[in-house]
Amino acid sequence: MPELPKDYDPKIAEPKWERFWEEQGIHVHEPTPQSVTIDTPPPTVSGRMHIGHASSYAQQDFYARFHRMRTGGKVFFPFGTDDNGLATERLVERTKGVKSSRMSRKDFRELCMQTIRELKPEFVADWKRIGMSCDFSRTYSTIDHRAQATSQRSFLDLFRKGLVFRQETPVSWCPLCQTAIAQAEFENVEMQSTFNDIAFSCEGEPLVIATTRPELIPAVVAIAAHPDDARYAGLAGKKATVPLSGHEVPIVFDEKVEMEKGTGIMMVSTFGDKDDVEKWYKHSLPLRVVFTRDGKLNALAGRYEGLTIKEARKQALEDLKAQGLVLQSRQITHAVNVHERCGTEIEFLKTPQWYIRVLDRKEELLEAANGIAWHPPHMKVRYDHWVENLGWDWCISRQRSFGVPFPVWHDKRDGTIHVADESQLPVDPFVDKPSSVPQAEWEHLEPETDVMDTWATSSVTPQIALGWNDDPERAERLLPMTVRPQAHDIIRTWAFYTIVKSLSMHGTVPWRNIAISGFVTDPHGKKMSKSKGNVVAPQDMIEKYSADAIRYWAAGAKLGDDIPYQEKELVSGKKTATKLWNASRLALASLEGYAGFDGAHADLETADRWLLGRLGALVAACTRAFEEYDHTRAKFALEQFFWNDLCDNYLEIVKGRLYEPKQPRERASAQFALLNALETVLKLLAPFMPHVTEEIYAHLPAADEQGGKARSIHLSAWPLAQQSWRDEEAERVGADMVRVIEAVRKHKSAKAMSMGAPVGALRVRSPADLSAVKADLLSVTRAASLEWEEGEFSVEIG
């Protein structure tokens, strides 16, 4: 019998098994329509993995490993990294000390590619090191050729369906990043601001308007009041004169003006915010743009030209004060939309952009979400809410350089748009030419300079992973995928955009299930962030406690629930692994000479049938929990069984029969139950603790696995919930037996006796007949004798 060494060292064993899995291709799987397919989130290459990643990816891996065992290896679990777009540009600028604006597009793109190549191996290593069972042999990047081709093909598909359009319209703009951004990239920040009452004039009469943005006064195109506001009814048809610049603007009436706010009458400029944009459209107002793309003021702003928005704000206010036009100023705190990546206040700029239609498809998008099972169900509300409140179509163009290029050229002569042919993807319009256009015409073409939003590509992760670009029909047979695991912060982006794309491209939802994980917070439930300095490096924790311990901790967090991170909680995973190791050591050592139990289930000793009955219930509970994405319930049930039933009670009960059997048969009975329990517990625990269970599994006797032992526990068959193991009578007897053991322990503890110390005669009364387990009870309690009679439970110890 293969003996287990005394100690288990995860520092050696874990990397060893990770190499084994990879070398043996344990997780490699070519998907078929019967496969369980997982739309793994590609993490953004950014330094290193953090503890939040560790926990949410561990949770995904639980399902992958469970289903892999259940389906005999038919789990498609791809891995990719997201490494294009603004986040990557910023990473490259930071680590290389460069500015993209000072480099050529070509050089910057090359530097980005090179930087990713440098950082990626170490970055991906962290994912392997927490035991992710992804198929790393097909790791993709959202900027590699296949991803670019897939993204471009998706664009062409939508373009040909009329779901993509190009329009010059006011768009949310980040003056720092100098690009358009989408609604989903807004972040709200409370800011201090000054609300100023400014005197405009109307036919010689003062007209007081409150604003926080005096620098926008030169951009004012109208004054607006509520149609029901009696104070301003008389202004109908009149013109107001704008201070500083002196131009005249019409007075319009609009229900959206709040009468109670400020002075009840407001200026409309092009553009201060979303409402200005709305009024501009609604009242067909002229355009007076005072900003440039980099957030400075232009010639139309007169003497403010060249100042930044903030400088101009200050200067304009001073000028107005000097002219006595500021009647009142008060400090207020108000919410301002900023760009989530850089914190810069968002402006609106009329520029040509590419959009995907979503606004007129809200119904369809809401309906689609009903076709996906949300885990937990309440997370769907966030999606619904987002869709209901969409204010813009999805702007997918970015005025940046490191992204997937649009497969588009413009004809200089008449602006005609030419797109690439599907067969030539991926294309870079700076380098390639559209095959549909005769060569003679190429000189008239100029490339589309914008690149796509990173979400325009990460929204096709199912298609990238399933190889849709190479074989669309096959990929479509594999859709929808089984599950999308992701965190709740990107429901409005990643989940939403993926649904938009899949509906548009294939007319189906991208996945049948979506499993939303929570966040790891600091011990007080606050978000972790670099700025708060409360981030935790999982690498250190792996070193200290093992990857299995971190995974075990992550298994304690329900889907959707945030987990407060407390280092001490990693201890329990480590202890569980050690306990498992030691229990296995005992079990394997006591299997010496075991050649199977020759008999039917009913021939097993009662205590053994009790254990197997409990085990059967455990298997059923764990299986159902995993099927329902409720890993915490599986963990809880396992923990109970393993520590209480198996270790504390059963192992103590059968030691006598294992070490000093009165007859070989009672020993074989215990060995049968013990081996089954051990093997089953290992398998049920394998999704949570893949390394230590693999190490122990390798030492299990080969003969006892039905159908032979698998190469890896992770390819072994998930245990069946054996109905034949359930045994009501044995479970009733077992329960009372445990009560007797507890009573004796309590007695010994009260007398300060060792648990191994002998006691005198036991007189036991209990509802269940304990005569069948008398020998086991005498052995575990070390009692001199035992007398049993039926009755209300009681134990007397002589």
Next chain:
RNA sequence: GAGCCCGUGGUUUAGCGGUAUAACGUUGCCUUCACACGGCAAAGGUCCCCAGUUCGAAUCUGGGCGGGCUCACCA
């Protein structure tokens, strides 16, 4: 301003109609015979508050209070 989630011993948490689960921590005892990274035992809870439904509520309903998250508010 709106929505969603949560509120159980010092901390984290299970249960979700019959007064409560476990871990960590605390205290005491126990080391030949898998494990002191262990075992046993003890102390510690008006299950946020109020009202209702019910024979009975931590569990259901309504209303508060507190925390977290999300969306809106940007003149």
